[in-house]
Amino acid sequence: MxxxxxxxxxxxxxxxEMPKNYYNVRADMKKKPAPLLNPGTLEPMTAEELGGVFCDELVQQELNNTDQLIPIPxxxxxxxxxxxxxxxxxxxxxxxxxxxxxxxxxxxxxxxxxxSHKLNSAIAQAYYAKKQGLKGVTTETGAGQWGTALSMACAYLDLDCKVYMVKVSYEQKPFRREVMRTYGASVTPSPSETTTVGRKILAEHPGTTGSLGCAISEAVETATSTEGYRYVLGSVLSQVLLHxxxxxxxxxxxxxxxxxxxxxxxxxxxxxxxxxxxxxxxxxxxxxxxxxxxxxxxxxxxxxxxxxxxxxxxxxxxxxxxxxxxxxxxxxxxxxxxxxxxxxxxxxxxxxxxxxxxxxxxxxxxxxxxxxxxxxxxxxxxxxxxxxxxxxxxxxxxxxxxxxxxxxxxxxxxxxxxxxxxxxxxxxxxxxxxxxxxxxxxxxxxxxxxxxxxxxxxxxxxx
Amino acid sequence: MxxxxxxxxxxxxxxxEMPKNYYNVRADMKKKPAPLLNPGTLEPMTAEELGGVFCDELVQQELNNTDQLIPIPxxxxxxxxxxxxxxxxxxxxxxxxxxxxxxxxxxxxxxxxxxSHKLNSAIAQAYYAKKQGLKGVTTETGAGQWGTALSMACAYLDLDCKVYMVKVSYEQKPFRREVMRTYGASVTPSPSETTTVGRKILAEHPGTTGSLGCAISEAVETATSTEGYRYVLGSVLSQVLLHxxxxxxxxxxxxxxxxxxxxxxxxxxxxxxxxxxxxxxxxxxxxxxxxxxxxxxxxxxxxxxxxxxxxxxxxxxxxxxxxxxxxxxxxxxxxxxxxxxxxxxxxxxxxxxxxxxxxxxxxxxxxxxxxxxxxxxxxxxxxxxxxxxxxxxxxxxxxxxxxxxxxxxxxxxxxxxxxxxxxxxxxxxxxxxxxxxxxxxxxxxxxxxxxxxxxxxxxxxxx
Incomplete structure (x- = not known):
């Protein structure tokens, strides 16, 4: 005993004693998670395709099903x-x-x-964006925790930060918005008139209080249509679970x-x-x-x-x-x-x-x-x-x-x-x-x- | 070198390694801080007089100019x-x-x-109130930090907690009020109609946004006029600096x-x-x-x-x-x-x-x-x-x-x-x-x- x-x-x-590596559970999974598909071709997304939306190093992490440990810079x-x-x-x-x-x-x-825990991935994603020489990143936020986390990481690394905030949270949590602004981020309630997809959703559902799904669409559109920007996401993706x-x-x-x-x-x-x-x-x-x-x-x-x-x-x-x-x-x-x-x-x-x-x-x-x-x-x-x-x-x-x-x-x-x-x-x-x-x-x-x-x-x- | x-x-x-004693700086001061005076007699307040407002053990701490270290229970x-x-x-x-x-x-x-740091003294004051067998405590709060701290301490010890909150903060910080309510405290904006002194201040300054001084008066009046209650204070007093x-x-x-x-x-x-x-x-x-x-x-x-x-x-x-x-x-x-x-x-x-x-x-x-x-x-x-x-x-x-x-x-x-x-x-x-x-x-x-x-x-x- x-x-x-x-x-x-x-x-x-x-x-x-703090960990020096991220642990990538996919390396130990016998059956790997299904790959992301290109909605046009229905083929697995290639690194090149993903690179239009995400930073290059994050794309590598997204596709990495084999390395068990990934060093933390x-x-x-x-x-x-x-x-x-x-x-x-x-x-x-x-x-x-x-x-x-x-x-x-x-x-x-x-x-x-x-x-919240969101800061763990925010700093990693902002770091790789900075390393790639980008001007800024876009994202969505629900309760505001992810947006705040990303604002903090971007302020630390001197990176521009555009946040689409789910409208219901934007209205219920004006103070979250002010925290993000204090860290220098711009915050837009979603759906908004600033994107094609936002205008479309507003036209179809005029009274909508928004959703994470809507806000993601707007942030992705802004990233892919603005020079020097990429999109970052606070959850769902395998890279985020890795961080x-x-x-x-x-x-x-x-x-x-x-x-x-x-x-x-x-x-x-x-x-x-x-x-x-x-x-x-x-x-x-x-x-x-x-x-x-x-x-x-x-x-x-x-x-x-x-x-x-x-x-x-x-x-x-x-x-x-x-x-x-x-x-x-x-x-x-x-x-x-x-x-x-x-x-x-x-x-x-x-x-x-x-x-x-x-x-x-x-x-x-x-x-x-x-x-x-x-x-x-x-x-x-x-x-x-x-x-x-x-x-x-x-x-x-x-x-x-x-x-x-x-x-x-x-x-x-x-x-x-x-x-x-x-x-x-x-x-x-x-x-x-x-x-x-x-x-x-x-x-x-x-x-x-x-x-x-x-x-x-x-x-x-x-x- | x-x-x-x-x-x-x-x-x-x-x-x-956490400290086991409070340190009482008064013990090392050659010239001691001037004593509290009874506003009626202008004589130094006795332990008995202070005991009507504060818990007994806190009165002892308030008057203690000699013990350098006071064990933390x-x-x-x-x-x-x-x-x-x-x-x-x-x-x-x-x-x-x-x-x-x-x-x-x-x-x-x-x-x-x-x-904030306010919790350090809140738990000490609530502890001594509980030890004395009291039903509850009253206090004032400005920004709301002290009131929140006291609410938390009272919830932990199952003690009733009545908070007078400076009106300007009550209005600017409704969320603070909700934190206190979540911890089971009752919160009243000050000056209020619930006390003689509050009614007097309101009559003299109808539009006042309040002050810590007003809120203290109301909390003291409530404590001294309610059976089984004492007043606790988040700052100023020597006992608070001790904690x-x-x-x-x-x-x-x-x-x-x-x-x-x-x-x-x-x-x-x-x-x-x-x-x-x-x-x-x-x-x-x-x-x-x-x-x-x-x-x-x-x-x-x-x-x-x-x-x-x-x-x-x-x-x-x-x-x-x-x-x-x-x-x-x-x-x-x-x-x-x-x-x-x-x-x-x-x-x-x-x-x-x-x-x-x-x-x-x-x-x-x-x-x-x-x-x-x-x-x-x-x-x-x-x-x-x-x-x-x-x-x-x-x-x-x-x-x-x-x-x-x-x-x-x-x-x-x-x-x-x-x-x-x-x-x-x-x-x-x-x-x-x-x-x-x-x-x-x-x-x-x-x-x-x-x-x-x-x-x-x-x-x-x-x-």
């Missing part, structure tokens, strides 16, 4: 040192409150001004340091960047047969791509200007109700996460908004941190699993990703406090209708 | 472990941007949901660990809690003749108590219900312009800081709001963190000192307190971004008028 060392409230790695590691390593926190107070024998940990990514593997790498290093062996690893899932990043190196161990873990993806019932979508080729964006990706999707025309977990309002899911889920290596579940905020409040009151609505989906699942442990007397170790803070989500918290928050679950008909808009691309026969 | 060990970007103490230390130690950050990027040979450090207290010495204790331990010897220590000063807490143990070394440091207090030009006030006995609150304190004051009737650095809008200053300043042991300077935001933006863009307006006063002074070092080729070590984040100050940032922010400097006549309202208490003859 080994005696467990005393676990501190927060485990910090030293700077020397020194400049990025220096930037990481400004806000990383993030703490792995033992939720002693939550455990006590729940009266559970389970041991609960969370990897807290909110201790930076972007308020976010820093979360999992740090978590694993911290757990190994204290001989902690997790049973269950939980993450909220919108586009899949946080979940994919957190679980990647653990999934690697599972895929290599070195260890076993349960992985749980948590999504909102209002936008249930994994739990109610289909695994087919679909457009990544509403405007259909992007490559096709094979993923769990609700159809690129799906516009979710104005749920406040803005970062989880995406119709699709990372190809990597989708493939792993399809192979049964990941479980998925969904929750309603009000029960998620109930968990958020309980967590905030005992652990101190006011969580982002997105992250609170993972909290809810972790609490449910811990209560199951209590019922069954099981001493499981649960780790979840606390992706960010809710400081810019107070409109939603106010609705919860005032008991005016509502839930919305799309009907089967609505989802069937939306999915019926997905074309019969090759491989979609099962749809 | 000793070789300086490589300084990481962030120095974290381990949990074992284990329960408080456990709470501290949830968000402390706070990092001592080396501002490598800012140094590079400024091209200065100076070495700049900041002690960052913003990595918790209250967004905030955790900042200085950690800073000193981190610096000692890496053999860093600071030349200049800078803090923003509203009521004095952050400045006093940060400098206390260093001041102790200076008072004991062990080392020398320059200490700089930074305040807004709109509320310049140290740089333009007088060192006399005055009321701590507008309503004149509190004991008298000898302090640098602008007069308790001084209502500053609605400057956005809400936490620095107090007419007076901690008695400890006032005495040290009067003895020439601390320097003071003041800045206009717009130059402070300019420094804030510069800092945010290279160091990543979006600072609170209050903290940005210290940033501005640190940058000025670092630029002086550049001019003179001096390799000084500067450390400043980065007390909090500006996430709830985006209205102010928006004004700065839109170039609609204005400065206000009170005229000599205005200050003379305000000071003329201070009664001729004993010892005020120099006024």
């Amino acid at each position: 080994t005696i467990e060392p005393k676990i501190p409230y927060k485990i910090y790695l030293s700077e020397d 020194q400049d990025i590691r220096d930037f990481y040192k400004m806000y990383r390593p993030s703490p792995l926190v033992r939720a002693y107070c939550l455990e006590e409150k729940l009266g559970t024998p389970a041991k609960i940990y969370y990897k807290f990514e909110g201790n930076n001004t972007s308020g 976010q593997s820093i979360i999992g790498q740090e978590t694993m290093a911290a757990m190994d340091k204290y001989n902690i062996d997790p049973d269950i690893i939980i993450g909220c899932a919108g586009g899949g960047s946080n979940l994919g990043g957190l679980i990647s190196p653990f999934m690697g161990r599972k895929l290599r047969g070195e260890n076993d873990y349960r992985f749980i993806a948590v999504e909102p019932k209002s936008c249930p791509s994994l739990t109610r979508g289909q695994y087919v080729y679909d457009f990544c964006d509403t405007g259909k200007v992007c490559p096709l990706a094979k993923m769990y999707t609700l159809g690129s025309g799906f516009i979710p109700s104005p749920n406040h977990a803005g970062g989880l309002r995406y119709h699709g899911m990372s190809s990597i996460v989708s493939e792993l889920y399809d192979e049964g290596l990941i479980e998925a579940r969904s929750y309603e908004q009000t029960e998620v905020f109930e968990a958020a409040e309980e967590f905030a009151r005992c652990e101190g941190i006011l969580p982002a609505p997105e992250s609170s989906h993972a909290i809810k699942a972790a609490i449910d699993e811990a209560l199951k442990c209590k019922e069954n007397g099981e001493e499981k170790t649960i780790v979840f990703g606390l992706t960010g803070t809710g400081y810019f989500d107070m409109v939603a918290y106010q609705q919860y406090n005032d008991k005016t928050m509502s839930d919305y679950i799309p009907t089967d008909d609505e989802i069937r209708d939306s999915l019926s808009g997905v074309p019969q691309f090759p491989g979609n026969e099962t749809k | 000793t070789i300086e060990p490589k300084i990481p970007y962030k120095i974290y103490l381990s949990e074992d 284990q329960d408080i230390r456990d709470f501290y472990k949830m968000y402390r130690p706070s990092p001592l950050v080396r501002a490598y990027c800012l140094e590079e941007k400024l091209g200065t040979p100076a070495k700049i450090y900041y002690k960052f207290e913003g990595n918790n949901t209250s967004g 905030q010495s955790i900042i200085g204790q950690e800073t000193m331990a981190a610096m000692d660990k890496y053999n860093i010897d600071p030349d200049i220590i800078i803090g923003c000063a509203g009521g004095g809690s952050n400045l006093g807490g940060l400098i206390s143990p260093f001041m102790g070394r200076k008072l004991r003749g062990e080392n020398d440091y320059r200490f700089i207090a930074v305040e807004p030009k709109s509320c310049p108590s140290l740089t333009r006030g007088q060192y006399v006995y005055d009321f701590c609150d507008t309503g004149k219900v509190c004991p008298l304190a000898k302090m640098y004051t602008l007069g308790s009737g001084f209502i500053p312009s609605p400057n956005h650095a809400g936490g620095l809008r107090y007419h007076g200053m901690s008695s400890i800081v006032s005495e040290l300043y009067d003895e020439g042991l601390i320097e003071a300077r003041s800045y206009e709001q717009t130059e402070v935001f300019e420094a804030a933006e510069e800092f945010a863009r290279c160091e990543g963190i979006l600072p609170a307006p209050e903290s940005s006063h210290a940033i501005k002074a640190a940058i000025d000192e670092a630029l002086k070092c550049k001019e003179n080729g001096e390799e000084k070590t500067i450390v400043f307190g980065l007390t909090g984040t500006g996430y709830f100050d985006m209205v102010a940032y928006q004004q700065y971004n839109d170039k609609t922010m204005s400065d206000y400097i009170p005229t000599d006549d205005e200050i003379r008028d305000s000071l003329s309202g201070v009664p001729q208490f004993p010892g005020n003859e120099t006024k």
Whole structure:
């Protein structure tokens, strides 16, 4: 019997212990994620084609299914040192409150001004754009976390930054916009009149509050039609999961340091960047047969791509200007109700996460908004941190699993990703406090209708 | 010659290295801060008199001029472990941007949901209230940081919490209010109709946007007229500086660990809690003749108590219900312009800081709001963190000192307190971004008028 060392409230790695490599889970996947397809030819996108939209080095990362470890450039590691390593926190107070024998940990990514894990990929993408000599980048943002993160990275590297912000978030979160402006970014509510695709969407849906899919289309159009610009994306893409593997790498290093062996690893899932990043190196161990873990993806019932979508080729964006990706999707025309977990309002899911889920290596579940905020409040009151609505989906699942442990007397170790803070989500918290928050679950008909808009691309026969 | 060990970007103490004692600077002061006086008898307040307003153990701390170290109870230390130690950050990027040979450090207290150092004293005060078996506590809040901190501490200890929030902040920062509500506190804009003193102030100044002084009066009245309640205060009092010495204790331990010897220590000063807490143990070394440091207090030009006030006995609150304190004051009737650095809008200053300043042991300077935001933006863009307006006063002074070092080729070590984040100050940032922010400097006549309202208490003859 080994005696467990005393676990501190927060485990910090030293700077020397910080990961020097991203971990690329695709290298260990027997069945690789399906390639992106050119929507015109329906052939896999080549590096050359992708290079019109993305920076060259990011294209290489996007297509890299073979290298297990990809070195993190020194400049990025220096930037990481400004806000990383993030703490792995033992939720002693939550455990006590729940009266559970389970041991609960969370990897807290909110201790930076972007308020979330998004900064991990923002600095990497901005770095490669700068290295390529570009003038600037364009992007979309939902809840505003990604846009803020990219603004911060671009300010640091002196790169121009144009952000299309989903209109519902732009209106509900004017303060996010001001943070981005403080970091020197220009912010446009989407859909907008500044792009062809934006004008088209506005003409068809005059009252729309927008979606991530719309905003992506506008940002891509602007990047490809402006000299010296490329498009960058905060989630979904394999390159983003690669950068976010820093979360999992740090978590694993911290757990190994204290001989902690997790049973269950939980993450909220919108586009899949946080979940994919957190679980990647653990999934690697599972895929290599070195260890076993349960992985749980948590999504909102209002936008249930994994739990109610289909695994087919679909457009990544509403405007259909992007490559096709094979993923769990609700159809690129799906516009979710104005749920406040803005970062989880995406119709699709990372190809990597989708493939792993399809192979049964990941479980998925969904929750309603009000029960998620109930968990958020309980967590905030005992652990101190006011969580982002997105992250609170993972909290809810972790609490449910811990209560199951209590019922069954099981001493499981649960780790979840606390992706960010809710400081810019107070409109939603106010609705919860005032008991005016509502839930919305799309009907089967609505989802069937939306999915019926997905074309019969090759491989979609099962749809 | 000793070789300086490589300084990481962030120095974290381990949990074992965290301070076990508060440091009480009064023990090392040859001339003690002047005692609080009973406004009726003009005699020093007794423990019994203070016990009607404050918890018993806090009264003992308030009156304790002799014990150098006061043990931190284990329960408080456990709470501290949830968000402390706070990092001592080396501002490598800012140094590079400024091209200065100076070495700049900041002690960052913003990595918790209250967004500032205020939580350090909130948990201590709530703990002693709970220990005394009280039902709840009342308080005032300016920018909302203290109220949020107290709400968090009370939620953790299951204690009722009533907050009077300065009306201008209540209106400008509705989201702060929602954070407090999420933690279960009740929040009332001040002045309000719920107290005698509030009704009186409203009758005399119908359009007032309030002040910390008004809000204190209301909170004290509510505490003293409600069974099982006591009043707690986020700054000014000696007990608060004692709790905030955790900042200085950690800073000193981190610096000692890496053999860093600071030349200049800078803090923003509203009521004095952050400045006093940060400098206390260093001041102790200076008072004991062990080392020398320059200490700089930074305040807004709109509320310049140290740089333009007088060192006399005055009321701590507008309503004149509190004991008298000898302090640098602008007069308790001084209502500053609605400057956005809400936490620095107090007419007076901690008695400890006032005495040290009067003895020439601390320097003071003041800045206009717009130059402070300019420094804030510069800092945010290279160091990543979006600072609170209050903290940005210290940033501005640190940058000025670092630029002086550049001019003179001096390799000084500067450390400043980065007390909090500006996430709830985006209205102010928006004004700065839109170039609609204005400065206000009170005229000599205005200050003379305000000071003329201070009664001729004993010892005020120099006024």
